Amino acid sequence: MDINLLTAQTPGRSRMKKALIAAGIFVLAGTALGAWQFFSRNPALLERILPQKDLFEGFERLVLTGAHAQDNFELTAVSSDSLGIDPATAFILTSKDDEVTTDKLKASIVLEPAIKFSLEKKADREWKLALAESLLPNALVKIALAAEVEGSAGEKAVRDYEWAFQVKDTFKRPRSGRNPRACPWRNEPLRSGQAKLVKFASATALAVGIYSPPYHPAPCRHWRAAQYRH
Structure with a gap:
């Protein structure tokens, strides 16, 4: 087989391997974050799953x-x-x-x-x-x-x-004049773990060279217009 052909195929395989690793990291991080958020909002369900002590x-x-x-x-x-x-x-x-x-x-x-x-x-x-x-x-x-x-x-x-x-959950009012839910990229969102996961996944994808779109933050609405929307 031609040596030049093997050399040409190597970068493609390397990029595919990096893409699979990045996808695996993204799936594991997303699963862990989703489980943590779910059980933090449903402590009673976690009590049923874990073994009960006397x-x-x-x-x-x-x-x-x-x-x-x-x-x-x-x-x-x-x-x-x-x-x-x-x-x-x-x-x-x-x-x-x-x-x-x-x-x-x-x-x-x-x-x-x-x-x-x-x-x-x-x-x-x-x-x-x-x-x-x-x-x-x-x-x-x-x-x-x-x-x-x-x-x-x-x-x-x-x-x-x-x-x-x-026990009741606490309601935290946004400190700034904008609603973090309406502008997750300019202000830290209420569910900060989700935004951090998205940023981590984007950074990982950029590092392995499989993702390079332009970054355009979404327009923000004033927090009073959306503070009671979920």
């Missing part, structure tokens, strides 16, 4: 007796609406059992994520649970109570209580 490991179980042992406790957030609970909200815990004490009740409560809390009795069979620090926006918080029911013959059965609350 929340009550190492905690003392509260022994309940009486007719209301199966539905003894109820927990509600003080500050909440349809969007979720406030990051700094407190909680009200009520019980149908008159024999429950504050010390035993606090020893049986566990939070996830692990946050220090105080438990104060406000009325008969009612307590206020206050967190030592504010919750993270858009987070999922679990409050659980380890308990067991004692029957008339002395037998005991596990009866744990669990509540899950979604």
Whole structure:
């Protein structure tokens, strides 16, 4: 075979190899970014996928007796609406059992994520649970109570209580006079990871010589005209 022909084919193969590598990097980066954004907006789904650990490991179980042992406790957030609970909200815990004490009740409560809390009795069979620090926006918080029911013959059965609350997400107003959503190339967009991925992919493609279009940023609209459009 002619040596000149082999030499002429080498640059084409090299360029094709670089193009495949760039495409692979782009796909992997896009998949990782998409998964991170999806699960950051759906923490409850991530909780279902990941293996669950025992929340009550190492905690003392509260022994309940009486007719209301199966539905003894109820927990509600003080500050909440349809969007979720406030990051700094407190909680009200009520019980149908008159024999429950504050010390035993606090020893049986566990939070996830692990946050220090105080438990104060406000009325008969009612307590206020206050967190030592504010919750993270858009987070999922679990409050659980380890308990067991004692029957008339002395037998005991596990009866744990669990509540899950979604924390409100924060709304950030653009600092400049333009809407970042309307002008993703002149201002950093709200979903900055997407723009960074596009810039990275473009830079990679330019480096291997498979992409060289002229750069024309899209015209921007004033942020007031599009601040509520998604």
